[in-house]
Amino acid sequence: MNMLIIHTLNGISFGMLLFLLASGLTLIFGLMSIINLSHGGYYLLGAYIGVTVIMHTGNFLLAMLVSGISIAIIGVLMERFFLRELHLQPLPQVLLTIGFTFVFADIALMIWGGEARFIEKPSFLMNPVFIGKIGFPSYRFFVILVGATIAGLLWLFQERTRVGGMVRAAVNDEEIARGLGINVPLLFILVFGLGAFLAGLCGVLGGPFIGVYPGVDFEILLLTLIVIIVGGVGSLKGALVGSLLIGLIDNFGKVFFPELARFTIYAPMVIILALKPSGLFGSRS
Amino acid sequence: MKTVTIEGLSKSFEGLQALLDVSFSVERGERLVIIGPNGAGKTTLFNLITGEIPPTQGRVFLFEEDVTHMPPHRRTHLGIARTFQITNLFPNLTLHENIFLAVLGVNSQKFKIHQPVSTCRDILTKIERLLIEWDLQEYKRAPVKNLSYGIQRQVEVIMALSSGARILLLDEPTSGLSPAETGTLTSMILGLDPNVTLIIIEHDMDVAFRLAHNMIVLHQGVVIAAGPPEKIKADPKVKEIYLGEE
Amino acid sequence: MCLRLKQWILFLIIAAALIIYPYAVPSYYFTALLTQVLIFSIFTMGLNLLAGYTGLSSLGHGALFGSGAYTAALLMKYVSKNMWLGFSAGVLVAGVLAGLFALISLRTTRVYFLFITIALGQLIWAIVFGWRSLTGGDDGMPGIGKPTVWSSITLSGGTTYYYFALISFLIVLFIIYRITTSPFGHVLIGIRENENRIRHLGYNVWLYKFIAFVVSGLLTGLGGVIWTYYNGFVSPRDASFEFSAEALLIVILGGRGTLFGPLVGTVVVVLIKNIIAAFTQRWLFVLGVAYILTILYARSGVVGTLGIRIKRWVGEWGE
Numbered sequence: 001m002n003m004l005i006i007h008t009l010n011g012i013s014f015g016m017l018l019f020l021l022a023s024g025l026t027l028i029f030g031l032m033s034i035i036n037l038s039h040g041g042y043y044l045l046g047a048y049i050g051v052t053v054i055m056h057t058g059n060f061l062l063a064m065l066v067s068g069i070s071i072a073i074i075g076v077l078m079e080r081f082f083l084r085e086l087h088l089q090p091l092p093q094v095l096l097t098i099g100f101t102f103v104f105a106d107i108a109l110m111i112w113g114g115e116a117r118f119i120e121k122p123s124f125l126m127n128p129v130f131i132g133k134i135g136f137p138s139y140r141f142f143v144i145l146v147g148a149t150i151a152g153l154l155w156l157f158q159e160r161t162r163v164g165g166m167v168r169a170a171v172n173d174e175e176i177a178r179g180l181g182i183n184v185p186l187l188f189i190l191v192f193g194l195g196a197f198l199a200g201l202c203g204v205l206g207g208p209f210i211g212v213y214p215g216v217d218f219e220i221l222l223l224t225l226i227v228i229i230v231g232g233v234g235s236l237k238g239a240l241v242g243s244l245l246i247g248l249i250d251n252f253g254k255v256f257f258p259e260l261a262r263f264t265i266y267a268p269m270v271i272i273l274a275l276k277p278s279g280l281f282g283s284r285s
Numbered sequence: 286m287k288t289v290t291i292e293g294l295s296k297s298f299e300g301l302q303a304l305l306d307v308s309f310s311v312e313r314g315e316r317l318v319i320i321g322p323n324g325a326g327k328t329t330l331f332n333l334i335t336g337e338i339p340p341t342q343g344r345v346f347l348f349e350e351d352v353t354h355m356p357p358h359r360r361t362h363l364g365i366a367r368t369f370q371i372t373n374l375f376p377n378l379t380l381h382e383n384i385f386l387a388v389l390g391v392n393s394q395k396f397k398i399h400q401p402v403s404t405c406r407d408i409l410t411k412i413e414r415l416l417i418e419w420d421l422q423e424y425k426r427a428p429v430k431n432l433s434y435g436i437q438r439q440v441e442v443i444m445a446l447s448s449g450a451r452i453l454l455l456d457e458p459t460s461g462l463s464p465a466e467t468g469t470l471t472s473m474i475l476g477l478d479p480n481v482t483l484i485i486i487e488h489d490m491d492v493a494f495r496l497a498h499n500m501i502v503l504h505q506g507v508v509i510a511a512g513p514p515e516k517i518k519a520d521p522k523v524k525e526i527y528l529g530e531e
Numbered sequence: 532m533c534l535r536l537k538q539w540i541l542f543l544i545i546a547a548a549l550i551i552y553p554y555a556v557p558s559y560y561f562t563a564l565l566t567q568v569l570i571f572s573i574f575t576m577g578l579n580l581l582a583g584y585t586g587l588s589s590l591g592h593g594a595l596f597g598s599g600a601y602t603a604a605l606l607m608k609y610v611s612k613n614m615w616l617g618f619s620a621g622v623l624v625a626g627v628l629a630g631l632f633a634l635i636s637l638r639t640t641r642v643y644f645l646f647i648t649i650a651l652g653q654l655i656w657a658i659v660f661g662w663r664s665l666t667g668g669d670d671g672m673p674g675i676g677k678p679t680v681w682s683s684i685t686l687s688g689g690t691t692y693y694y695f696a697l698i699s700f701l702i703v704l705f706i707i708y709r710i711t712t713s714p715f716g717h718v719l720i721g722i723r724e725n726e727n728r729i730r731h732l733g734y735n736v737w738l739y740k741f742i743a744f745v746v747s748g749l750l751t752g753l754g755g756v757i758w759t760y761y762n763g764f765v766s767p768r769d770a771s772f773e774f775s776a777e778a779l780l781i782v783i784l785g786g787r788g789t790l791f792g793p794l795v796g797t798v799v800v801v802l803i804k805n806i807i808a809a810f811t812q813r814w815l816f817v818l819g820v821a822y823i824l825t826i827l828y829a830r831s832g833v834v835g836t837l838g839i840r841i842k843r844w845v846g847e848w849g850e
Contacts, residue, residue, distance in 0.1 A: 395715070
């Protein structure tokens, strides 16, 4: 029973991490119609930058911040100088961003080498949290907390502020949006930067239980894609439901069917595709 | 024979009622012109007749056969074709290739995979005939995107004709054309095979009255008047809509 | 078959060059290089049918290539050395897999389609990687010998295999040529150019896409089999996403929807790869930059941009 709870906790915290990644991707797509498959690369670079920051300062939270900001900068530069050229052309965007992923991966190899690196849990979260007599890793709770908080903020951002509507307007017709007094370039920078920031931050956040190694970029990207396929592209709700689902299935899969661990996450994907190709909460675009 | 019959057709999109309880029928060889202000649901009606979207309610009959649940490509085989309000050709392909695809669509050779196009003599002959008939041979090898807008609109109609359709839906065929081009296209339409049934959406009133055997006026998804042109011209409701629009 | 005379001449010159190549350039290294080019061109020609002509870009074709390769390897190791069996099985497996991929992915289009091909490709890779007992997992399957053609005659390596690859390449080239100049092929192009319109012209678009997918899978799988027999070694890398990405890049770089685009693209990429390898390990970086530059500046690829000039000189290609 304890193990069951711990596995569920692990699944949910992993799901939260996936949510943070998927939400960045889906936000950028839903609001700006940009498909950015170098999201995995952002994660990778964020993780490695985090490793370096922790090595020099030992401060986990600082690492999260620095990684987030660094990746946000990289993301904004990418959007400004490369992706804007490919406005509303999804296929070239995909291919371009895959190209960037390869570049990032190799840069990481060059700077940090090919061995796996380690990000330790922050010292204030080293000790387990006790509920009754059972100890749970407090770090997992932390991840869930961060995930839920950001989920709430994002929901507020998209639903309650005018910003969401403004961005959508700006994507559909920049001229008119500008005419309405919307500062379009700034808006794009903010949204894209936010998505990239989240990805970089996740690199550090996920470090303690996912690890930092060459190839993690693609694994994370794949998981994120599956989440989005299941949840529906462009839907924040879908990203949440999808990531929790995948997080739990992945975890339980590894526990109960270790040999087939890699396939368990594909099962919901194939089922969704068979029944509702646009995803649980997606709409045909 | 009633080539097209619409029975109680309604369509709503997520709360927006695009069409409500539209019914009419068209005889073989008849020219029905549909007019109405923008947003009246005219193009939605076409989409329902061709099968691109399913109705929320009601039925569609083509050649007295219930096609309400038939997919678009099979309706094409029954003998219906349409043109589009915004020119919808294959822009990078040549005029010849465009028409080829239109003619091939209802031809049994369309799954031929092992022999080149040059062996489809019947199709190639037909294309030559069409090009001569509409005096467009010189543009045969030009990418369609390079042709003038007027010619493109003509090609839209030719594409629909190429499949040998007996029912043609023309969606604002003269939109964007100069008066001279409009005259040419209108004559072209009048000169079509009298056995072909035409349903035409038009904004140009002169063209509409010139072409129509019968007319239907759509306003906000509802038929507010139907009948021969003289009756429509005299109808006070119609005048109100169009005068009110100005 | 009615190619114009000028096209025939150009084609014969290239074919002749390829045929006398091993004797004109008596270097084992260069023969091996060109053999690889020919084999990978078969892969990219298969992909081009779906991605270039029909407009359905796929990033999962590496899995199809790998399925052909692994099937051939497994057969060699456990069942029989017979070449014909290996080919039939490999191509069949790839074709069936392509059919399954198609059934799942064709419910969507464009970008969603691409995502799903990535995921499906990875699914296959995961199987190949994880099933250690069968496929050797990450270590791959070494020691695949050459297959037997007839009783005890085996297909040998070196120059003999070069000609074998050349013949296969020419056969596949011919198949692609016939398909793309046929009515069926023209419909595929129509689907790419304006899917909405072509649906209204009376075509069962799904069926065309499905057939294109399966045929593309069959040809890709064929490439995989020929590769296994040549290389003597199969590994998960032959079914990887990176490999799929390389293939798609080649198709775009060479010129999507052109007959010789895949060959040209493969030549360019293999050349660059080998030149780069002499200087640095940074192939991934170069691949990434190549992608970026191609997408930004050379979208119609080498043959695409040159094609306009060649077209005028040689006459019509038929597409």
